[in-house]
Amino acid sequence: MNSDLRRLVHDRLVSEDLVQKNWSNLVLAACDGEDALAGVLSNTKAAPPDTEKSTVTKGTGAYLTALAVEGFRGIGPRQTLTLTAAPGLTIIVGRNGSGKSSFAEALEVLLTSDNKRWAKGRSKVWQDGWRNLHQDKTAAIEAKLDLEGGGQATVSCSWDAGGDLSEQKTGAQIKGKPKTTLQAMGWTDALESYRPFLSYNELGSMLDEGPSKLYDALSLVLGLEDLVTAQAALAECRLARQKPLDISDAAREQFVEQLKTLIAEEPDDRASACLDALTTKNWGLDAVEKIASAGAVPAATQDVTVLTRAVALDAGDPALVAAAVTALRAADAKLKAVAGSDADGARQTASLLEAALNFHAGHGDTDCPVCGGKPGLNAKWAKQSRAQIDRLKIAAAASDDAHRGAEGARRKAIEMMPAPSKLLAQLFEIGVEGLDTARKQWDAWHAGASIKDLTELANHLESHHEAFADALDDLKTAAAAELKRREDRWRPIAQSIAGWIDLARDARAKAEDIPRIKDAEKWLKDASADIRNQRFAPIADKAMKTWEHLRQQSNVTLGKIELVGTGTKRKVSLDVTVDGVAGAALGVMSQGELHSLALSLFLPRATLPESPFRFVVIDDPVQSMDPSRVDGLARALEETARTRQVIVFTHDERLPEAVRRLGIESRMFMVTRRPGSVVEVRKSLDPVRAHIEDALALVHTTDLPNPVLRRTVPGFCRAALESALIGVIRKRQLLAGKTHGEVDEALAKGGKLTPLAALAFFDDRERGSEVMARLNKYGGWAGDAFKQCNEGAHKEYAGDLKQLINDSEKLAERIQAL
């Protein structure tokens, strides 16, 4: 964005006290381009905006001094249009087919050669037939321009023989400097923005092409495309976020539907949990991930957990069971062997004897301190007692051993018969086959845990384990099958959801920017509309003034002109009032009024101060205008010509007549085309002068046969008199308040010389018989000249040609003075 415009946006944010808003930096970033915007949104530093570069060299103000054309359209041999490089009105008159429009087109082709847009508006016939028929080998266009602040530029292009229209070679050169390209002149953008070419066709289509085209054509000049670009950057940013979010949400909705279907078919707690999470406001992505991801650990209460655990149930290794049986039986045998032995008694007896031995050792031989028996305690007794203690201890140990062994074997056995797992109840909830048998077998198996007798216990293990193991195996198989069935239903959708989670998370994260992007967009849109109409105001103002000139007797009033709307709804709002009725459509306007309106809109655009072109070329603006509007056009052109070089091409004398009559300063040229596409450009004088000059020129053309002169000169003299009469009649009748239409009607009736003279002298075309007497009041020469002009146009004039011209001129001057 150019720095002026960016500053304007920035200042607006500041003045509205919006800089602190979380979106204001987005507006500015959008002004700096897509990269900058992406940078701000991703919190990375973007390259600083290249605002400096945008100060491109503005094109230098240019006036046309000459336009030379060769072998192009209606122009054969090279012909040059010489113009005055200054503000002012130049009118170039020529009949259709005279080659006049070829000049206008040539200039446009030359200057817009690097911009193919113009070609699109041309028909195929035009594009194929651009070469001149009589000079189809060489084709060239050259324009000379005076540059403001001194300097002269020449822009030229040429085509090789047989070359296509698009194959032109274009170059430019500023006097005293090296040759360069047309682009280097810096006019490319301005040619589009300010378009100094206005043609009848283009003006006609301007209002027909639809409101958005008109909008584009008018808004281009405002230099606000960058604002549109910035808005587009924001919109794109928003869409780049909205789109993934929408896609993720669509996927989410699809998952929700799939899950609902799955649950409706058969309840599934994972699916239900997932559905609950997905339908929370923020899509419960964390919860969903815990449920659906490949490595997810299901909650303990979930069916899959129960089933998974059920599959892991263990009935016990038969070999271990068998070992336990053996161990029980061995322990039982050992127990039986020590049956009846009193290990405690033996151990206490041994302790008592040890205490007695200690007593003996301390007190020596004595009677038994316990029972007083004799011989009591002595050496022999001591020796026997020591042996007794050993025997007692061994017996006690064996008994202990057998009991310990039995206990251990029993404990092991009982451990092999746990109570039925709580899983069975949960499996019941789920509904798994073989559960009843398994429960029965398990109960039976577990019943063994209360058996005291080791051999019985061993028998229980031996007799119940296989049945229990078989039943449990059946249950496990059923649980595994159920688990697999459930996994088969769940896993595919779980996989889809798992694969979606990261995208969804990313989309949601990015979508967090959307609200502030929207805020930025809205503000920028409103601000742009505001800035646009501010900038457009001067153009609208000028357009209304131009329309005031052009409307003349039109009942159409042009009010406010505004650029409104954006995108496909953009249009130029024209407040058109017809006969005081507002809101009228353009459809009620005549073709001439539409053209005038288009000219009103585009003349201001072409002549904005910012435009590097000091000239504007208007091709045939008069075409469908009625005479009174031509007067308005002449005034509008006069106004424009005060500051611009206005070059108008026109196909008839209406505009020149109006310009002369209204005393508007102008330079006029007449374009005619001879055989071989030889185009002639002559300075055009007022018609009386022109005819007299032509008559004199004929007389001075030495190689024309005298009879030819005698048969043509009187005709020119008569035309001079007719021109003088017509001029006088029009001026007088207009002054008398008659309309152009009424005057034209009167003149058409007047027709020939005598009735015209009657009309001029007496305001009555019927008084032709009095004309001669009136003329003779100027002197006999006047009546003679009048008569000879009238008759001489039909035969060979015998008198003095120079005298006739002289007298005719004198008479014309008298008539003009009426």
Added chain:
Amino acid sequence: MLGHAALVIAARDLMERTDPATAGLWPRATALLARQALEGALDDFWRKRSPGVEHCSMKAQLLCLPHYLGDEELAERVSYAWAGLSGACHQHPYELPPTLVELLGWLGTVEELAAGLKPAGN
């Protein structure tokens, strides 16, 4: 005096020369010569076929022409050429001299009329 045939040749010459002296004025001059050629040719025609008609108004002459000429199509074009040339010889509000194409058409008609008269005439 130039005969109508010579006038046609002179008209063509004026149109086709490329000297700057006659630049821009040739269309009207050519029209003047061509109209006189047309009127001269008609004069000759009437003198041969129905003497006296040549003194009538051009309007009357042109109305009679189809009947005497025996070629209605040509007679119509002669009328059209005369009207065009006549207009070009006078000054009319806003009107510019005729174009090359118009002149060529009218001149062609005059030549055709003159050529058709030759055997009957001289």
